[in-house]
Amino acid sequence: MGLKSLPPRRELLAAALGFVGKSRRLILSRRRRGLSVMRKADQTLVTDADVAAERLLRSEIGKRFPEHGIVGEELPGVNLSSEFQWIIDPIDGTLSFARGIPLYGTIIALHHRGRPLLGVIDHPALGECYSAAAGLGAWVNRRRLRLQDLPSGRPVEDEILATGDRAHFGRCGRERLFDLLILGHPQVRSYADCFGHTLAASGAAGAMVDYGVRLWDVAATEVLIQEAGGRYVLAERIEKPKSGSFYGVVFGKPRVVDWILKLFALSKPPPASP
Amino acid sequence: MGLKSLPPRRELLAAALGFVGKSRRLILSRRRRGLSVMRKADQTLVTDADVAAERLLRSEIGKRFPEHGIVGEELPGVNLSSEFQWIIDPIDGTLSFARGIPLYGTIIALHHRGRPLLGVIDHPALGECYSAAAGLGAWVNRRRLRLQDLPSGRPVEDEILATGDRAHFGRCGRERLFDLLILGHPQVRSYADCFGHTLAASGAAGAMVDYGVRLWDVAATEVLIQEAGGRYVLAERIEKPKSGSFYGVVFGKPRVVDWILKLFALSKPPPASP
Numbered sequence: 073m074g075l076k077s078l079p080p081r082r083e084l085l086a087a088a089l090g091f092v093g094k095s096r097r098l099i100l101s102r103r104r105r106g107l108s109v110m111r112k113a114d115q116t117l118v119t120d121a122d123v124a125a126e127r128l129l130r131s132e133i134g135k136r137f138p139e140h141g142i143v144g145e146e147l148p149g150v151n152l153s154s155e156f157q158w159i160i161d162p163i164d165g166t167l168s169f170a171r172g173i174p175l176y177g178t179i180i181a182l183h184h185r186g187r188p189l190l191g192v193i194d195h196p197a198l199g200e201c202y203s204a205a206a207g208l209g210a211w212v213n214r215r216r217l218r219l220q221d222l223p224s225g226r227p228v229e230d231e232i233l234a235t236g237d238r239a240h241f242g243r244c245g246r247e248r249l250f251d252l253l254i255l256g257h258p259q260v261r262s263y264a265d266c267f268g269h270t271l272a273a274s275g276a277a278g279a280m281v282d283y284g285v286r287l288w289d290v291a292a293t294e295v296l297i298q299e300a301g302g303r304y305v306l307a308e309r310i311e312k313p314k315s316g317s318f319y320g321v322v323f324g325k326p327r328v329v330d331w332i333l334k335l336f337a338l339s340k341p342p343p344a345s346p
Numbered sequence: 347m348g349l350k351s352l353p354p355r356r357e358l359l360a361a362a363l364g365f366v367g368k369s370r371r372l373i374l375s376r377r378r379r380g381l382s383v384m385r386k387a388d389q390t391l392v393t394d395a396d397v398a399a400e401r402l403l404r405s406e407i408g409k410r411f412p413e414h415g416i417v418g419e420e421l422p423g424v425n426l427s428s429e430f431q432w433i434i435d436p437i438d439g440t441l442s443f444a445r446g447i448p449l450y451g452t453i454i455a456l457h458h459r460g461r462p463l464l465g466v467i468d469h470p471a472l473g474e475c476y477s478a479a480a481g482l483g484a485w486v487n488r489r490r491l492r493l494q495d496l497p498s499g500r501p502v503e504d505e506i507l508a509t510g511d512r513a514h515f516g517r518c519g520r521e522r523l524f525d526l527l528i529l530g531h532p533q534v535r536s537y538a539d540c541f542g543h544t545l546a547a548s549g550a551a552g553a554m555v556d557y558g559v560r561l562w563d564v565a566a567t568e569v570l571i572q573e574a575g576g577r578y579v580l581a582e583r584i585e586k587p588k589s590g591s592f593y594g595v596v597f598g599k600p601r602v603v604d605w606i607l608k609l610f611a612l613s614k615p616p617p618a619s620p
Contacts, residue, residue: 167506167533171506171549171550171551172548172550173506173545173550173551174472198448198472232441232445232447237532237533237534237535238528238532238534239532239533242532251528254512254525254528258511258512258513258516259441259511259513260511260512260536261511261536261537261538262534262535262536263535264535271447274446275445275446276445276446276447277445277447
């Protein structure tokens with residue numbers, strides 16, 4: 073099944089937004105009635121709502137696109153040899169979700185041969201849904217996102233830089249980059265998980281640096297940032313035996329991204345050890 | 347005018363919630379129609395909405411309690427010799443507000459001879475209003491807050507610690523404490539400003555450490571945390587010539603607050619030898 077036999081991207085995006093609308097209602101209703109929280113083998117958290125939302129998304133995708141592959145955080149992949157892969161994280165920021173911090177989100181993306189066609193990050197508790205499709209633009213709810221680059225006279229120091237948790241940088245031995253940011257810039261805030269991603273897409277943060285993240289954490293971000301007018305850089309991909317790939321990404325306003333990459337280059341990290 | 351001639355605390359709290367309801371509508375409407383953002387002499391930001399909200403709050407307080415004092419972030423104090431002082435920060439987190447990050451809030455507190463009678467932190471964009479009055483309890487909207495201390499078997503490492511920006515710690519030369527937290531605990535997040543305060547009040551964060559803050563930034567927090575069942579510690583008060591008092595505060599679940607204070611005490615540089 074090739075790209076040409078797919079429905080147009082606008083229809084695919086509408087389908088993805090429909091899936092996310094259903095998971096949003098499920099997540100908000102589970103949150104209201106109380107959660108059961110468990111710890112996974114890798115010590116991260118999962119709730120019954122994570123698993124229920126992923127099952128719902130998989131069922132919706134499977135009904136509409138039965139031949140497509142699905143990769144999700146909480147359950148095994150299906151149709152992994154398909155050219156089309158839906159990549160989903162039903163609740164990104166489960167720690168926030170479980171604690172009642174409203175900054176979690178649902179991530180859903182469709183990739184064709186590894187290239188993103190569309191991406192959605194939905195924040196159920198904030199009532200904000202970010203979406204983009206390659207070549208069509210990016211939106212928050214119905215408002216078009218048009219990221220303005222930092223004007224050349226404005227100092228990068230005026231911008232907020234978002235990062236993931238320092239412990240996430242530690243998953244691939246890159247705590248030093250976190251410390252470098254903290255010491256090198258006056259306004260670094262750990263707006264972890266997809267909340268930082270959407271702050272960068274809207275321009276509220278000048279850029280985000282996220283390290284030690286997995287495929288499903290970043291699957292929607294590249295197309296969202298690029299369609300908004302920003303720059304997305306895969307800075308590192310680190311393979312760890314048994315646990316797989318961890319990514320280091322920098323994205324946001326082009327001048328701010330450049331500034332961060334220069335800061336990192338000047339500090340010359342040693343080559344990654346497995 | 348003494349404490350006994352005041353209306354009961356429940357009525358005072360209802361009055362404060364009424365004031366905040368009006369400022370909330372003003373702030374949300376200004377946010378929608380666009381802001382003009384200026385930089386103050388101390389290089390922090392102020393918007394036309396900050397000033398308009400403070401004028402509105404002052405006018406409401408002045409109509410209802412004409413003899414009371416009012417101290418606010420953006421305008422000069424009035425009736426400063428009164429035993430009763432309203433302390434207001436119309437928009438705490440102006441940087442977030444100006445950038446479209448929904449985590450800012452309005453702070454309003456009433457102190458009697460320096461002791462807090464009531465405190466309100468309202469998050470207009472989140473639809474969450476935190477309030478407390480001494481002896482009466484604490485609430486978020488209409489839900490009573492009852493902070494559970496960390497059970498003695500549970501490691502402090504499982505809790506999220508909130509902090510202000512590292513640059514705020516720098517206002518009183520305490521960057522080292524920020525760095526100590528970051529290195530000493532795996533889940534430190536810079537949930538700056540009053541959003542971190544309300545996360546600590548709800549128990550979503552185990553505790554918050556906020557340094558380099560002013561009176562109006564913390565005026566509502568002590569009563570809110572204590573009435574929720576938590577511990578509030580004024581760790582430092584630093585006088586700076588010309589700019590006045592800066593505070594360092596630690597608050598949240600008692601066991602987590604103790605853990606932080608011990609971490610800070612252990613790190614105290616030894617006294618200079620003669």
